[in-house]
Amino acid sequence: MSKKLRKKIFHLTVYILLLAAICWQGFYLYKYSRTTLSVEGLRSVRVKVDGNVRQPGIYLVPEGTTQFEILKVAGIRPTSDLSAFQLIKQLEDNAIVNVGTLQDAVDVNSDRLLARLEFYLGEINIISSDGRNVTLHEGIEISKGYRVLSEASAQAEISIGANSRIDMDNFAELTFDKIGEIENNRSTVELFQKSGTCWYRTVYSKDDFELFRILTPQAVLTVGGTGADFLVDIQKDHIQINLMDGLILLERLDNSEAINLISGQSAKIYNDGRPFEVTRLSSGIDVSKRFSQLNREKINHMNRFMPFNLLFCGPPAVFYVISIQYESSNFHLIRVPSELLIEQFSKGISTIGQAYLYGGPVFVSTFLERILNIRISRYCVFDKDDLMRAAGALGGVQINIDEKAASALNVEAGTRRLNGQDLLYFMSPSISGVRDCQIRQAQLIKSLFEGFSNKSISLTLLLAEQILTNTETNFLPFEVMEQYAKFNAQSNWKFKEHDIPAYTVKRGYRDCYEPILEKCRELLRTNE
Numbered sequence: 001m002s003k004k005l006r007k008k009i010f011h012l013t014v015y016i017l018l019l020a021a022i023c024w025q026g027f028y029l030y031k032y033s034r035t036t037l038s039v040e041g042l043r044s045v046r047v048k049v050d051g052n053v054r055q056p057g058i059y060l061v062p063e064g065t066t067q068f069e070i071l072k073v074a075g076i077r078p079t080s081d082l083s084a085f086q087l088i089k090q091l092e093d094n095a096i097v098n099v100g101t102l103q104d105a106v107d108v109n110s111d112r113l114l115a116r117l118e119f120y121l122g123e124i125n126i127i128s129s130d131g132r133n134v135t136l137h138e139g140i141e142i143s144k145g146y147r148v149l150s151e152a153s154a155q156a157e158i159s160i161g162a163n164s165r166i167d168m169d170n171f172a173e174l175t176f177d178k179i180g181e182i183e184n185n186r187s188t189v190e191l192f193q194k195s196g197t198c199w200y201r202t203v204y205s206k207d208d209f210e211l212f213r214i215l216t217p218q219a220v221l222t223v224g225g226t227g228a229d230f231l232v233d234i235q236k237d238h239i240q241i242n243l244m245d246g247l248i249l250l251e252r253l254d255n256s257e258a259i260n261l262i263s264g265q266s267a268k269i270y271n272d273g274r275p276f277e278v279t280r281l282s283s284g285i286d287v288s289k290r291f292s293q294l295n296r297e298k299i300n301h302m303n304r305f306m307p308f309n310l311l312f313c314g315p316p317a318v319f320y321v322i323s324i325q326y327e328s329s330n331f332h333l334i335r336v337p338s339e340l341l342i343e344q345f346s347k348g349i350s351t352i353g354q355a356y357l358y359g360g361p362v363f364v365s366t367f368l369e370r371i372l373n374i375r376i377s378r379y380c381v382f383d384k385d386d387l388m389r390a391a392g393a394l395g396g397v398q399i400n401i402d403e404k405a406a407s408a409l410n411v412e413a414g415t416r417r418l419n420g421q422d423l424l425y426f427m428s429p430s431i432s433g434v435r436d437c438q439i440r441q442a443q444l445i446k447s448l449f450e451g452f453s454n455k456s457i458s459l460t461l462l463l464a465e466q467i468l469t470n471t472e473t474n475f476l477p478f479e480v481m482e483q484y485a486k487f488n489a490q491s492n493w494k495f496k497e498h499d500i501p502a503y504t505v506k507r508g509y510r511d512c513y514e515p516i517l518e519k520c521r522e523l524l525r526t527n528e
Contacts, residue, residue, distance in 0.1 A: 047091050049074045051099035052081070064430060065091050068316030068338075068353060071099070076357045078105035086510045087353045088317045088338060088434055106348035106358050108366060113180030113187060115142040115160045119298040122154025122170070137525065141373075147175045150196065155294040160189055163203035163227075164212065167291045172196025177215075186211040195234050199287050202246075203227040215253075218269045222249040224260070231287050239269040242281055250276065307524070308483055310475070311365050311379040314387075315356050317434050318441050321368055321376065321500075323524055324483070329490050331449055332524055333497045334372070335442060339512045340502060342367045351512060361472065371500070373521040378479070381472035391423050393466040394457060399423075399447045404432040405440065446495055452484070453493045459484045498523060 044060045047070055054075025061070060068087035074097075076082070081100035091097075117126070117140045126134040129145025142148065142158065150156055150168045158166045160179070168174065178190035192215045202223050204210045212223040214232060218239055221232070228246025232239065241250065243261045250267060251258040259276055261267055268277040288295075307327075312320040319336040338353030345367055349355050355363045361379035369376050382390065391397050396419035406413035408431045409422055418426055427444065429437040451457035464477040464484075487493075501519035505512045 045091060045093040045095070047095045047097060049097045049099070051097075052077055052079060052101040053099050061091065063090075066316050067091060067097065068357065070097055071357055072315075074099075078358065080358075081348075082354045082357065083350060087351075087357075088429075102348050104348065106346065108346055113161050113189070115158060115176055115179050115189075116140065117142060117148070118157045118159050118165075119294070120150075120154065120156035121294055121297055123151040124154055124156050125149045125151070139373075142176055142179075144176060144179055144181075147173060149173045155291060157294060157298065160202075161205075163205055164189075165201045166191075167199040167294065169197040169199075169290065172198055174198065183211065185209070188213065190215065192216075193232055193234060197231065197233045197290075199231050199291060201227075201229050216269075218271060219253060220251045222251070223247070224249055231285075237271050241267045241269070242285055242287070243267075244281070244287065307374070308486075309374055309376045309378070311361055311368065311376050312445070313356065313361050313364065313379065313381040314383070314441065315381070316353055317429065318438060319352055319356075319364065319368075320442070320445065321372065321374075322445070323374070324487065325524070326486060326490065329493050331453075331493055331495050333442060333445055333449075333495070334523065335438060335497070335499050336368065337438075337500070337502075337513050339510065340371075340500065341505065341512050341514050342371070345370050350507070371515050371517065371520050372523065374524065378475045379473060380468075380475055386471050387427075388420055388424055389469075390467045391419050393463055394448075394451075395419075397423060397444060397447055398451065398456075399426070399444060401426065402436075402440075404436065442497060446497070449493075449495055452487060455488070 043063045045063055045065070047059045047061055047065075048057075049059060049070060050056045053071070054077060056074065059070060059073065066087060067085045067089050070091060071082070071085070071087070079102045081102045084100065117124070117136065117138065119138055120136070124136060125148075126136060126140070126142065127147045127149070128134050128143070134140065134146070148156065148158065148168065150170055150172045152170050154170050156168045158168065158174075160166070166174070173194040173196060175192040175194065177192055178188050180187050180189065182188070186209055188211045190213045194217065200214065202212045204212070204223075204225075204227050212227075214221040216232065216234060216239055221230075221241065224247040226246070228248055229244040230246065230248060231242040231244075233242075241248070241261065243263060243265050245263045247263075248261040249258065250261055250269075252269075257276060259267070259278065261278070264281045266279050266281050270277070308324040310322045312318075312322055315338070317338050319338060321334040321336060323332040323334070325332065336352060338351060340352045341350060342352060342355060343350055346355070349358060352364055352367065355367055361381055365376045365379055396417040398415060398417050400415050401409065401411065401413050401418075403413050405426050409425060425431070427437055427440050431437070448457065452459070459481070461477055461481055464480040468475065468477055468480070500513075501516040501523065502513035503516065505514045
């Protein structure tokens with residue numbers, strides 16, 4: 001064998017050995033990354049996860065890891081049964097986590113169709129089905145049998161569900177006879193417009209399951225197709241209907257006459273019984289101009305005073321709803337326990353903590369919106385690393401340290417600046433339990449609030465980007481700066497802290513909390 005050939009074989013052998021070593025190390029690292037959660041300096045415990053999860057196996061995890069954390073890493077399926085777990089419980093060495101299987105995948109119960117007074121100008125009256133006057137505020141729910149009346153120079157916007165809107169002009173009267181009632185297997189909205197002018201914009205999300213019907217003194221209008229955009233103007237001797245878009249079935253109350261109106265048509269219905277008069281819609285009709293002041297005032301009001309609602313998640317034990325009420329200068333912090341029950345709104349999911357495992361912060365927001373009767377537009381999830389990074393970007397956090405935490409940190413109790421591992425340990429449940437941990441976390445948020453309100457913490461776009469980098473959130477840095485500017489534009493802010501109204505319910509060996517819906521939905525109103 002020639003010297004040149006031997007050299008070539010030698011080089012090839014070396015390359016093969018190196019490649020084999022790289023492949024082995026790659027496989028080992030891949031395997032390790034799937035089964036190891038150890039953290040330097042902490043004792044590890046061995047946990048076996050099996051059953052209905054995406055990645056069953058044996059995991060080495062840091063001492064103090066919770067059932068929630070191991071299930072999140074193992075991966076939950078829509079059919080995973082979490083009912084047997086106490087998610088904030090810490091795992092012991094050689095623990096076995098066995099996840100069962102649900103008969104059906106988890107789901108959210110269909111939303112009950114709601115009608116709400118979104119905004120109004122001038123004098124509006126709402127009279128309940130028992131004849132009493134209802135106290136007005138934006139967002140109030142309009143129930144079956146309620147009458148809404150607009151007086152001179154008054155206008156109002158009403159929403160029905162997520163997709164349909166009604167604008168009422170002056171001297172209009174609407175009665176809500178049906179709101180989402182099932183009629184012939186269809187969810188039905190039926191209104192009686194007695195007088196005045198109303199602009200209807202209806203959209204069917206499921207056109208074979210929904211029905212929108214308007215009764216007037218002379219005729220019935222039933223929306224067909226996928227929805228319609230139309231104006232109904234009730235005058236002394238006739239009713240004028242302008243259909244800008246969509247399809248409407250128009251019928252007399254005695255069924256003596258019926259026609260289909262299509263986009264771009266107008267119809268007059270005379271009180272003396274003469275036939276419907278159908279014409280082409282006049283090109284000069286612009287309904288939006290009629291309600292332009294209402295829309296302008298609504299936009300101005302929203303820009304200046306619309307509450308900003310944020311879901312703050314620090315799973316497994318920490319969930320907060322933060323509501324910044326610009327109109328009343330109130331900063332509300334609502335503490336939500338992970339064991340808050342949501343069974344009345346879901347199928348197969350018991351608690352908020354379980355909802356997070358199934359669908360993350362968006363899923364949690366869906367349930368809390370229904371419990372608190374508010375819209376939660378933004379969410380932010382902070383794990384331990386996120387918290388340390390944010391505190392570091394702010395140069396630490398000035399916070400009042402209680403006796404138990406001071407003893408654990410080996411410092412004197414009182415106000416001091418915490419950062420890094422000290423801040424992380426300060427909020428650890430290992431010091432004195434989960435309840436104290438939640439109180440300290442709320443104290444941290446209050447400390448940040450005070451820092452922003454007294455301007456000892458100054459926020460910049462660069463700092464906002466640093467805090468939000470790699471954080472699970474739908475809150476963009478420029479939006480943070482917009483809210484920060486609005487916050488700084490007002491003074492005399494008041495910090496209000498609440499536990500979500502609930503009573504304790506036993507679920508086997510664990511305490512859960514059933515929300516008191518009436519009190520939950522008044523929480524942000526009675527404290528304004």
